[in-house]
Amino acid sequence: MNQDLVFFTCVNILLGWSVYVVLLSGSLSFAQGAFMALGCYAAGLFTTKMGLPLIPALALAGLITAGIAAVLGFPALRVKGVYLILVTLGITICVRIALENLELLGGVGGFGGMAGANVYLALGIVAAVGVCLWFLSTSPLQLILDAVREDENVAAAVGINVTYIKVASFSAGALIAGIAGGLYGHYMNFVRPDSFDALISIYAVFFVILGGVNNFLGPVIGAIAMTVLPEYMRVLQEWRPTVFSALILAMLLFRPDGLLPLRLTTVK
Amino acid sequence: MYSLVAIGFTLILGVLDKLNFAHQEVFMLGGFAGVVIAPFASLWWSFPLAIALGGALGLLTEFVAFRRFKSQDAKIAASLSSLAIGLILVDAVQRHWGGEPVAVRSNEPFFTARFSIAGIELLYIQVFIFAVTLALMAALHFVIMHTGFGRRIRAVAESPDDATLHGINVRRVSQGVFVISSALAALTGLLLAQRTGYASSEIGLTFGLKALAIMAIGGIGDMRGAVLGGLAIGVLEALTYHFGLGRLGEMTVWAAMYAVLILRPAGLFSARGHLEQRA
């Protein structure tokens, strides 16, 4: 398997996870493209303009992205379900436009000069995040998230600070997406605002839908399937959007919880 | 001519209130498709074609996306399905015509003629569009308010469960709504393409989604709101461009939507809220 493929799979896994983390608290976010962009540009700024080494830059970029997400998310998360999809899509589009207009970051032309990411770093990050998620899924916090996801009002009635949880998970998702973005930028050396458009957000959601909504391995499967398989089947590659969309359609109709729908119970 | 943007899309969106965001891409692309097919015949033929195509697509989407009914989750699944369909359509179009805008050639003088009134140059077609949209709006209003079918639509919009209890075939109504709105969308897309002279596969994402935002701003299910919303946005956008903020104008809609959804989740003009806040 060639390195590029592994790398992109890693990035996609991270993106899928970033959607998953937000979904844990019941919100479906289409804003991951935006956060990926923010993370990428932030990290890029840190490394090129301020000379920070890559890993701290990534971490910092992630945190900043999470912070922005918290600010945006606090009011945004008051809307539910379908409307949230609209709002998050809107965020993605706005961010892209904002980036296109900021000459400081290269505007439409793009932003370059980032380097230093490689496959091993990507794999490492995936492993690290994976461990965290595994940890999460057996912790009491998972229980709280499930409660919030299932019935916000009742969750509040038993004392859970629903808003805090939702914003926190939104930020966490943004954190992961931001780091993914930073990784991506430093591997590709050069990015443009339209590398991070609504389509990325949509695909990220598709990974999760395909692979499994209820546990953290689902997005992995979805991401791998949608990234790796096309390499081996030219048909898929050429018809990618159509095939994926059709696949997702099938999933939604027949197995809306994804290929791996199990929920890991927390108390055993 | 933001009236086009405003009125054209509100038509689609006002009627769609039933499923609350079923699909949008489909619509816009329906319009696109209708347009590009035109070169084979006089441009006038593209109208019925667009309408038919739109209607068919609407029916298809309804069938695929409407499998499940009421719960919140299901609505999201339905919307996502429609999103998937939308993507398929975009891809299909791009595959055939490429990603660049395609010119819509017209051999009818009507579509390119201009005239002047009080020193302002107008295209015949702009007036035509305006007239058409007004007519459509009036027709829709009439249908919804004064016919049996319209009443059924309103009943279902209020509550699908109650409607069924009253013997209304909800499925039929929803199919009807989808067909009408899709056909309208196709028509609008066609008009837009003729106005600008180009059809573009990107349009669904840029234009179409904005329409959604306008719908959210104006209030879901309220035609008046959608129209006013569209006009308001049109004006806002024009102002933004005017003040030299250039491309940031694109953001106006989304930023406005963000603000409105947060401050007044029911939209600016909607009489009934769609939120659940009860225990």
Place this chain on the structure above:
Amino acid sequence: MGALLSAHGVTKSFGGIRALDGIDFALGEGEVLGIIGPNGAGKTALINTITGFYRADSGSIRLAGDEISGLPIHAISRRGIARTFQNIRIFKRLTVLENVLVAGKRAALNPIAALFRLRREKPALEAAANLLSAFGLEAKADWRAATLSYGEARRLEIARALYGGPQVLLLDEPAAGMNEAETERLVNDIRKARHRLRAVVLIEHDMSLIRALSTRLIAMDYGRKIAEGEPAAVLAHPQVQRAYLGEAA
């Protein structure tokens, strides 16, 4: 004030409808306060307002002297007010045990800490298990809550409400949809619950429950209190009888 939970002049309107029209009441230590009234009288609205689901338009609500009106739902809950819902709302996707655990105060207070707890704390688990036993649900601890029968689900809801160690429990028509045997069992369960609490508010239509449990009774109609006092006296009150269209037996 002396009262554990009290409301003064609480009003709440929706559009043109006054759900609550200047309600006053006080709940004392050890009481089981019954609230009756025809549908639409505002009983559930009252609970919703007390627990923070609605925000009162005016008036004040105090818990042990502290103003709680206007606080967010979870804050009110953490102060020691627990409730059940008219249409039983348990977390169907969680197991029975998890339903109870999720109401744990510690976890709720600090999600970050909750994240890092590797194993559930034994005392918490034990307390939850005990609670389940008290309500006869220990055998189904690991079953998904969706599989419970109606009566079991109701008991789970009560158990969950009790897990956080609340001071006051608000029960919204707990006997709705139950037959005689289940209702009798419910009476016992509520008596059991009462021992773990400082006071209970019981909204009900089922008069046998009201008579068996309430130490004091309030009757509501049109968002207002129309009678208050000893259960027998209130039930015999002419206005109350009229409100129920002579149904009060």
